[in-house]
Amino acid sequence: MVTVADMREMTNHNVLISGASIAGPALAFWLERYGFTPTIVEKAPALRQGGQAIDVLGTATEIVRRMGLLERVQAASTGKRGTSYVDVHGTVRASISSEVFNGVGANGDTEIQRGDLAQVLYDATSDKVDYLFGDSITAMVQDQDGVHVTFEHSPARTFDLVIGADGVHSHTRRLAFGPESDFLRHMGYYIAIYTTPNLLNLDHWEYDYNTPGTIAGSYSARHNTQAKAIFAWASDPIDHDYRDGAAQRRILCDTFAGQGWEVPRLLAELPAAQDFYFDAMAQIRMRSWSTGRVALVGDAGYCASPLSGQGANLSLVGAYVLAGQLATAAGEHTAAFAGYEREMRPMVDACQKFAEGVGGWYAPNSRTMIRVRDLNVRLLPYLPWRGLIGGAPQKVARTIEAAAYV
Numbered sequence: 001m002v003t004v005a006d007m008r009e010m011t012n013h014n015v016l017i018s019g020a021s022i023a024g025p026a027l028a029f030w031l032e033r034y035g036f037t038p039t040i041v042e043k044a045p046a047l048r049q050g051g052q053a054i055d056v057l058g059t060a061t062e063i064v065r066r067m068g069l070l071e072r073v074q075a076a077s078t079g080k081r082g083t084s085y086v087d088v089h090g091t092v093r094a095s096i097s098s099e100v101f102n103g104v105g106a107n108g109d110t111e112i113q114r115g116d117l118a119q120v121l122y123d124a125t126s127d128k129v130d131y132l133f134g135d136s137i138t139a140m141v142q143d144q145d146g147v148h149v150t151f152e153h154s155p156a157r158t159f160d161l162v163i164g165a166d167g168v169h170s171h172t173r174r175l176a177f178g179p180e181s182d183f184l185r186h187m188g189y190y191i192a193i194y195t196t197p198n199l200l201n202l203d204h205w206e207y208d209y210n211t212p213g214t215i216a217g218s219y220s221a222r223h224n225t226q227a228k229a230i231f232a233w234a235s236d237p238i239d240h241d242y243r244d245g246a247a248q249r250r251i252l253c254d255t256f257a258g259q260g261w262e263v264p265r266l267l268a269e270l271p272a273a274q275d276f277y278f279d280a281m282a283q284i285r286m287r288s289w290s291t292g293r294v295a296l297v298g299d300a301g302y303c304a305s306p307l308s309g310q311g312a313n314l315s316l317v318g319a320y321v322l323a324g325q326l327a328t329a330a331g332e333h334t335a336a337f338a339g340y341e342r343e344m345r346p347m348v349d350a351c352q353k354f355a356e357g358v359g360g361w362y363a364p365n366s367r368t369m370i371r372v373r374d375l376n377v378r379l380l381p382y383l384p385w386r387g388l389i390g391g392a393p394q395k396v397a398r399t400i401e402a403a404a405y406v
């Protein structure tokens, strides 16, 4: 068991975290429990909703259990039962149940909307952690006394440590480590997702339609009261400002213009969507996740891309390990950041490797490969080694155990 150092000697109490999605609030939860004083700055004016259904699997499930939040997470589960692949006429070509596909449901693991998980984590921290919404770091200067931070709106302050939990396009990373292009690895696909009415009357189910290199789909959400439209497609990097939502909506419409099945109906809902999410599927690869008193957690430091299906798991585990290492080292950041790096690296490597090749299954690049994928899906429940394939995400999500820090 890892023991927590004597709290009376603890140093570096005041920790600024940039980003209030999954990694940021999860880190604040554990830091506060260990006696630190976390503050979270979030650029958005309020907690951001939206995003895909995400899996909480393996070690992350155990961590959520230790947070005392497993019941709440399970109560918000999507309850999705499976996925069907359809042709242009809507005829089902292959179907698979969620349990065969990714093992969700086993050992308390669950699938939850990203925004719902963020809400659970926010609710568990908002009375103990100072949240600064609608603000952002503008500059950081560090010396032996701390990190001197200026904000867009709040007065300048000095923190002992600053942790970037601000996602794949991390601003903290840019300020402390250098330009995004030094670390971002494009995976060859884009993704877009938004909420729609349950147009297809789906019952805890997903329908997906492929053309070579693209996939468009819809799955029911919030127990069939609404649905998500989801699009992904193979593409080289698209030259645009990733903050320009109007340009992104145009790119999506242009890419799927003229497609059949229910694509026109799904796209017709786009103008009304309040929670449009669009991004390149990309990984962040860094040799080190810390520099002096600044460190990164979650997608900011080691995004494995949506193709991995492990973003939330990496964030929950990374936050737990980073806080645990800081507690163990009584706040001494050099030792803590080195321990964090050592402990997390195997899981990050495994998740990033896992994402490679997934795109070819998800959005096959030819009609032949779409048929091959459908055939595989149909056969999967009968294959003796289906457990190995279906259990692969679980295995990756268990790359490291949750150490006992207390």
Ligand SMILES: Cc1cc2nc3c(=O)[nH]c(=O)nc-3n(C[C@H](O)[C@H](O)[C@H](O)COP(=O)(O)OP(=O)(O)OC[C@H]3O[C@@H](n4cnc5c(N)ncnc54)[C@H](O)[C@@H]3O)c2cc1C
Pocket (backbone or CB within 6 Å): 018, 019, 020, 021, 022, 023, 024, 041, 042, 043, 044, 048, 049, 050, 051, 052, 053, 114, 135, 136, 137, 165, 166, 167, 168, 169, 170, 171, 172, 193, 277, 297, 298, 299, 300, 305, 306, 307, 311, 312, 315
């Ligand atoms: C609205 C939204 C929708 C998403 N939808 C999907 C999806 O459909 N599929 C998928 O695979 N992944 C999605 N993701 C990414 C997914 O949440 C992450 O892969 C994963 O959960 C890791 O989370 P994270 O906390 O490290 O980063 P993220 O979830 O990306 O959160 C980063 C947070 O930092 C905030 N932030 C950004 N810049 C600044 C700044 N300068 N100052 C302060 N705060 C800042 C962001 O507003 C956000 O709240 C989405 C993320 C968001 C924010």
